[in-house]
Amino acid sequence: TVDCILEKARQLVRRRGVRILVVDPLNRIDQQLEPGQTELQYITSLLNKLSRFALQHKCLVILVAHPRKVNRNTTNSELRRVEMNDINGSANFGNMADFCFTVDRNDAKEIVTIYIDKVRFKHLGSANTCAKFVYNRINGRYWPCEEDIVHRADGDKPGPVNTVFDNENWLKNITEESCIFD
Known part of the structure; x- marks a missing residue:
């Protein structure tokens, strides 16, 4: 209860x-x-x-x-x-x-959109905005994205058309970065 x-x-x-x-x-x-x-x-x-x-x-x-x-x-x-x-x-x-968010999952595009429907205290944010994310199945994290663009620390990449391709790039980039620091 x-x-x-x-x-x-x-x-x-x-x-x-x-x-x-x-x-x-x-x-x-x-x-x-x-x-x-x-x-x-x-x-x-x-x-x-x-x-x-x-x-x-x-x-x-x-x-x-x-x-x-x-x-x-x-x-x-x-x-x-x-x-x-x-x-x-x-x-x-x-x-x-005080706040109301809705989460919409588009399985066809593999994009999750979070809509901010209500913000009671205007100094803490604004309503009627949204953020889009793509789920990375390998590391279990969500990456900010747009319909055709994924924003990453190393720059913008083509969007989540094929997350397997994105995951391969992610793994390749991680191994390249680990070689640099070794």
């Missing part, structure tokens, strides 16, 4: 100095609605508990919530971009959150 998670997190804050709590995913938490309580009321209560915990313990609380089934565009039958109001259960996720 949420109360059990928050109690364990309180202990970790006191004993270990933990400052970030990630609840992932929300749908795996045992949701115990009280008699007569609606799902909207439950989610509002849950978000209030998480907010109070964050303020009282000076922690960053990240809640991972999955969207409902996404509708396809009627014109070209592609999936539309997920938005914060698509989160399964309630629009209060977007309304009550």
Whole structure:
């Protein structure tokens, strides 16, 4: 339950100095609605508990919530971009959150796009922006990229058309760099 998670997190804050709590995913938490309580009321209560915990313990609380089934565009039958109001259960996720990010994975292009949908405090960032990344299967990291360009420390390279090719270059570059430092 949420109360059990928050109690364990309180202990970790006191004993270990933990400052970030990630609840992932929300749908795996045992949701115990009280008699007569609606799902909207439950989610509002849950978000209030998480907010109070964050303020009282000076922690960053990240809640991972999955969207409902996404509708396809009627014109070209592609999936539309997920938005914060698509989160399964309630629009209060977007309304009550200080920040709201959505992650969209395009398997065909092997690109992950992170959209910033909401920023409550404007001095901490701006909404309606996005960042694109490509996943490197060999080292398990995400690299910043655009549709056709991958930005790296040694310069821009052609984008993630074929990640196997990119991985081979990555391995070749690492071995060349290790030879330089030996």
